[in-house]
Amino acid sequence: MNNQIVFNGIDSDELTSVLARGIDHGGNRIAPFVDDEGGWPLRCCLQDSKSGDEIAIIAWSPFEWDGPYRETGPIVVHTGDCARSATFNDLPENLNRHPMTLRPYGREHTILYGLVEHLPEGDDLTKRTRALFTNDDVVEVYAKNATGGCFAFVARRNPPT
Ligand SMILES: [Zn+2]
Structure with a gap:
């Protein structure tokens, strides 16, 4: 399989509708604030926040399917304009060398535990994520921050298999 691997943050249309509702995936009221320091890891556009950005910490499930493996956890997003949904x-x-856990998921939407990788700071996440897709059982890879376990990005084949 020689499909291209693409990297995304969270779904842009879903974020737009959640922000319009004002209630996150955990049922919490969304409370935007102005970031006065910058450096928050944003999952809407996979950039780090800049001082003056309007952002919010929200509960989110990045999974686009249902089932027991569908988790919800905290992420940080822009609440105003940003590139959104950029596909990389x-x-x-800014993101490629963070310490990270790479969790591959299979066709049944379960974690492929034997393939999970814990990578230290400095490793090349793009390269290590792509390598996981050489296994045909891998459908998606969800990356979680190594310290907090917060969702960082998702990788999929394009086109999907
Ligand atoms: Zn953003």
């Missing part, structure tokens, strides 16, 4: 062939450099 390579992870942005």
Whole structure:
């Protein structure tokens, strides 16, 4: 299989509707604030926040299917305009070398535990994520921050298999 691997943050249309509702995936009221320091890892556009950005910490499930493996957890997003839904062939450099857990999921929407990788700071996440897809059982890879376990990005084949 030589499909291209693409990297995404969270779904843009879903974020737009959640922000319009004002209630996150955990049932919490969304409370935007102005970031006065910058450096929050944003999952809407996979960039780091800049001082002055309007952002919010919200509960989110990045999974686009139902089942017991569908988790919800905290992420940080822009609540105003941003690039949103950008699709990357390579992870942005600000994100590519963070310590990370890569969790591959199979066709039954379960974690392929034997393939999970814990990567230290400095590893090349783009390369390590792509390598997981050489296994045909891998449908999606969800990356979680190594310290907090917060969702960081998702990788899929394009076109999907
Ligand atoms: Zn953003």
